[in-house]
Amino acid sequence: xxxxxxxxxxxxxxxxxxxxxxxxxxxxxxxxxxxxxxxxxxxxxxxxxxxxxxxxxxxxxxxxxxxxxxxxxxxxxxxxxxxxxxxxxxxxxxxxxxxxxxxxxxxxxxxxxxxxxxxxxxxxxxxxxxxxxxxxxxxxxxxxxxxxxxxxxxxxxxxxxxxxxxxxxxxxxxxxxxxxxxxxxxxxxxxxxxxxxxxxxxxxxxxxxxxxxxxxxxxxxxxxxxxxxxxxxxxxxxxxxxxxxxxxxxxxxxxxxxxxxxxxxxxxxxxxxxxxxxxxxxxxxxxxxxxxxxxxxxxxxxxxxxxxxxxxxxxxxxxxxxxxxxxxxxxxxxxxxxxxxxxxxxxxxxxxxxxxxxxxxxxxxxxxxxxxxxxxxxxxxxxxxxxxxxxxxxxxxxxxxxxxxxxxxxxxxxxxxxxxxxxxxxxxxxxxxxxxxxxxxxxxxxxxxxxxxxxxxxxxxxxxxxxxxxxxxxxxxxxxxxxxxxxxxxxxxxxxxxxxxxxxxxxxxxxxxxxxxxxxxxxxxxxxxxxxxxxxxxxxxxxxxxxxxxxxxxxxxxxxxxxxxxx
Amino acid sequence: xxxxxxxxxxxxxxxxxxxxxxxxxxxxxxxxxxxxxxxxxxxxxxxxxxxxxxxxxxxxxxxxxxxxxxxxxxxxxxxxxxxxxxxxxxxxxxxxxxxx
Numbered sequence: 001x002x003x004x005x006x007x008x009x010x011x012x013x014x015x016x017x018x019x020x021x022x023x024x025x026x027x028x029x030x031x032x033x034x035x036x037x038x039x040x041x042x043x044x045x046x047x048x049x050x051x052x053x054x055x056x057x058x059x060x061x062x063x064x065x066x067x068x069x070x071x072x073x074x075x076x077x078x079x080x081x082x083x084x085x086x087x088x089x090x091x092x093x094x095x096x097x098x099x100x101x102x103x104x105x106x107x108x109x110x111x112x113x114x115x116x117x118x119x120x121x122x123x124x125x126x127x128x129x130x131x132x133x134x135x136x137x138x139x140x141x142x143x144x145x146x147x148x149x150x151x152x153x154x155x156x157x158x159x160x161x162x163x164x165x166x167x168x169x170x171x172x173x174x175x176x177x178x179x180x181x182x183x184x185x186x187x188x189x190x191x192x193x194x195x196x197x198x199x200x201x202x203x204x205x206x207x208x209x210x211x212x213x214x215x216x217x218x219x220x221x222x223x224x225x226x227x228x229x230x231x232x233x234x235x236x237x238x239x240x241x242x243x244x245x246x247x248x249x250x251x252x253x254x255x256x257x258x259x260x261x262x263x264x265x266x267x268x269x270x271x272x273x274x275x276x277x278x279x280x281x282x283x284x285x286x287x288x289x290x291x292x293x294x295x296x297x298x299x300x301x302x303x304x305x306x307x308x309x310x311x312x313x314x315x316x317x318x319x320x321x322x323x324x325x326x327x328x329x330x331x332x333x334x335x336x337x338x339x340x341x342x343x344x345x346x347x348x349x350x351x352x353x354x355x356x357x358x359x360x361x362x363x364x365x366x367x368x369x370x371x372x373x374x375x376x377x378x379x380x381x382x383x384x385x386x387x388x389x390x391x392x393x394x395x396x397x398x399x400x401x402x403x404x405x406x407x408x409x410x411x412x413x414x415x416x417x418x419x420x421x422x423x424x425x426x427x428x429x430x431x432x433x434x435x436x437x438x439x440x441x442x443x444x445x446x447x448x449x450x451x452x453x454x455x456x457x458x459x460x461x462x463x464x465x466x467x468x469x470x471x472x473x474x475x476x477x478x479x480x481x482x483x484x485x486x487x488x489x490x491x492x493x494x495x496x497x498x499x500x501x502x503x504x505x506x507x508x509x510x511x512x513x514x515x516x517x518x519x520x521x522x523x524x525x526x527x528x529x530x531x532x533x534x535x536x537x538x539x540x541x542x543x544x545x546x547x548x549x550x551x552x553x554x555x556x557x558x559x560x561x562x563x564x565x566x567x
Numbered sequence: 568x569x570x571x572x573x574x575x576x577x578x579x580x581x582x583x584x585x586x587x588x589x590x591x592x593x594x595x596x597x598x599x600x601x602x603x604x605x606x607x608x609x610x611x612x613x614x615x616x617x618x619x620x621x622x623x624x625x626x627x628x629x630x631x632x633x634x635x636x637x638x639x640x641x642x643x644x645x646x647x648x649x650x651x652x653x654x655x656x657x658x659x660x661x662x663x664x665x666x667x
Contacts, residue, residue: 544660545597549589 012085015098019081022102023074026109030074033067044175044184052174054118061115061179065310069112069242072317075440076234077105079433080226083325087226087332097137101230104130108235112242117166117176120243124162124207127236128155134231135223144222154216158206162243165199168192169250178246185249196250197257200243201264208240208294211268215491218275218287221337225283225328232290233320241297241313245306252304262302262389266396269295273403277410277472278485283327283337285411289363290320292400296378299393305381308374315374315444319362322437326356329434330415339411344420353416355434360412362441364405365462369441372458373448375401379458380451398461405465406472413473573614580607594651594658598644605637 062070081101088094107130110123129152136148166176172192173181204210209217217232231237244261251257272292279285293316300309329352330345331337346353362371375397382393539550580603587600609630616626652658 544663545589552585552589 012089012094012098015095015102016081016085019078019098019102019105022105023078026070026074026105029113030062030067030070033062033064034071035064044173044180044187052170052176054170055116055176056118057116057177058119059115059177059179060113062113063246065242065245065306066112068310068314069238070109072238072314073105073108073112073235076230076317076321077101079321079436080230080325083229083328083433084224084226087328088224091137091224093137097134097224097227100130100134101227104134104230104235108239111239115178117169117178117181120178121162121166124239124243125159127239128152128159128207131155131220131231131236134227135220137224137227138222141222143219147216147219147222151216151220154213155206158203158213161199161202161206165196165203168196168199172196181247182249190250190253193251193254194256196247197254198260200247200251201257201261204240204244204298205264207243208237208298209291210240210264210295210298211271212491214268214272214291215495217291218284221281221283221287225324225331228283228287229321229324229328232287233324234317237290237294238313238317241294241301241309244298244301245309248301248304248306258302258304259389261298262393265295265298265302266393268292269299269400270396270403273400273407274485277403277407277469279407280339281337282330282339282342282411282415283324285339285407286320286323286327289323289404289407290316292404293320293363296375296397296400299397300378300381302393303382303385303390305378305384308377308381311377311448312374315362315370315441318437318440318444319359319369319371322355322359322434322441323363325434325437326352326359329431330356334421339414341421342415343418344416346416348420351431352434355431355438356416357412358438358441360408364408364466365401365458366405367455367459368445370444370448371441372455372462373445373450375458376451376455377449379454383454398457401458401461402465402468405462406469409466409469410473413470417473570614570618573610577607577610577614580604580610592659592661594648594660594663595645597660598641598648601644602637602641605633605640609633 081098084094084098084101088097091097104127107123107126111120111127114120114123132148132152135151136144138144139148169181170176173184175181175184206213209215217237220232221228223231269292272288272295276285276288276292279288293312297309297312297316300306300312327337329349330342333345333349334341358369362369365372365375367373379394379397382390382397384390385393584600584603584605584607587603588597589600591597591600612626612630612633616624616630619626648658651663655662
């Protein structure tokens with residue numbers, strides 16, 4: 001690309017430098033907190049002052065978990081920015097695109113690092129807006145527009161839950177400081193645990209695309225692929241898991257909240273894995289895979305193991321970013337994201353093939369990738385729980401592991417194996433963000449604990465899944481049963497039927513109120529004016545004798561009255 | 568003569584006059600009704616004048632005024648009726664309200 005193109009290319013490095021600066025600052029901040037146990041030094045002042053007004057403060061609270069998530073977000077954002085210089089460099093709106101990535105990172109860091117619930121809410125909402133803008137980056141396309149609008153509407157609707165949860169927390173504990181709330185919930189039996197837990201779950205179900213609000217994430221796929229890697233692997237959807245893990249002590253005592261979370265996680269992970277299995281589109285399948293993996297993290301939260309959840313969050317962030325960036329290369333090479341157009345790419349893009357293979361291995365949970373160890377942690381957590389909830393989750397997570405390995409194998413085989421098809425373009429995106437992430441998939445697994453029995457179970461599940469996936473790889477899902485799955489259980493149809501119906505009902509009610517109640521006042525005044533006019537008209541009949549009669553009767557009445565009074 | 572007799576006659580005259588004004592459809596007869604009512608008043612004025620023994624006879628003076636007034640009024644009224652008859656060919660009061 002020469003001429004205007006080279007000029008554009010020359011202008012891309014400032015954005016990379018800016019992202020590098022921000023990421024570096026975040027890393028510099030986060031690294032000292034890694035692996036340390038946070039000691040909450042604040043003293044809880046008690047809630048004798050009654051309701052408190054919303055307060056904003058710039059206090060920070062960085063635990064080891066926050067540091068991990070921050071590092072993940074910073075690293076993925078930087079790699080995505082670097083990758084985008086080639087992938088999106090020629091885009092006419094590269095500037096806004098690149099700056100939104102930085103804003104996204106800053107918002108995520110605000111959510112993860114703040115001590116103040118309202119700063120958290122602001123970061124949370126800024127991420128929502130950024131994801132809306134980035135998903136709708138190619139707004140010339142209808143699917144990008146509708147996907148962006150859907151993401152915004154669904155997450156915004158669920159965000160009401162977060163706002164309410166924050167207000168209830170503030171009224172319950174008399175403070176909006178997270179550290180104070182955590183200290184307070186450690187001192188005594190947490191209050192309002194069920195209410196707060198359920199409200200938080202509502203917020204997180206929207207943000208992290210869990211059942212029943214899961215449909216926005218796959219529809220967000222028209223966004224640029226690097227953005228998908230950033231938003232839908234490492235930052236936005238991860239914020240939900242992080243929030244639940246951080247505020248775990250506040251609601252962990254509530255059986256209702258934890259069971260709800262467990263049920264949501266179980267239903268989501270299974271259904272999303274099934275949807276991923278039958279997809280005919282690589283990127284959409286990866287999106288469903290994200291939903292399913294997020295549900296596995298929530299399973300860990302549901303047995304009150306925040307650490308396992310965050311571990312899986314970080315590991316998933318790494319390998320899913322790798323998979324999405326690789327998917328970007330594949331899409332660039334093939335010119336579409338449909339699996340039918342792929343096949344035989346092993347020779348065409350060897351680096352992508354090998355790195356994505358590592359990513360798929362991590363997704364399937366094969367040792368020694370980080371995906372294996374973090375899933376091991378989650379399985380151990382649900383096994384360790386021992387209760388009915390833990391047992392249910394253990395079974396569902398294991399089943400999901402089988403399905404995950406199956407769809408990973410199927411996607412891998414359909415993309416890279418088989419006979420090559422005609423190519424239109426060659427890959428231009430940078431290869432080495434992929435290499436860095438592939439390295440991280442192994443590097444992060446160093447020193448992770450291993451639970452032998454669980455490891456055997458999970459490896460067995462993965463192997464079964466891989467065999468299953470290998471057998472399924474040629475199948476297209478056309479039968480009646482699988483069509484239910486390819487239509488994703490009709491959630492979209494339910495929403496697109498239900499929400500307009502509700503809106504129509506509301507509109508009809510409003511019209512009825514307006515027509516019947518509100519309009520009765522103006523209409524009544526009009527009618528009374530008409531009636532008065534009619535009455536007046538009766539007296540103005542232009543019949544002289546009638547007037548005279550009225551005068552005579554009136555006079556007689558007056559006289560009679562005067563006589564009666566003067567008696 | 569007791570006051571009652573002229574008052575009764577007066578009341579009868581006024582009643583007949585009022586009936587004429589309110590109920591007759593012929594404009595001339597309605598005017599006659601007006602005259603009857605005026606004269607009922609005149610009769611009362613004279614009767615009270617005599618009964619009260621007024622030295623200045625204000626009642627009789629007022630009666631003369633009313634007679635003069637009635638003459639003027641009937642002149643005007645009959646002129647209107649005549650004009651009406653010429654314009655419409657009828658002197659029915661119910662038809663007057665209709666715009667030709």
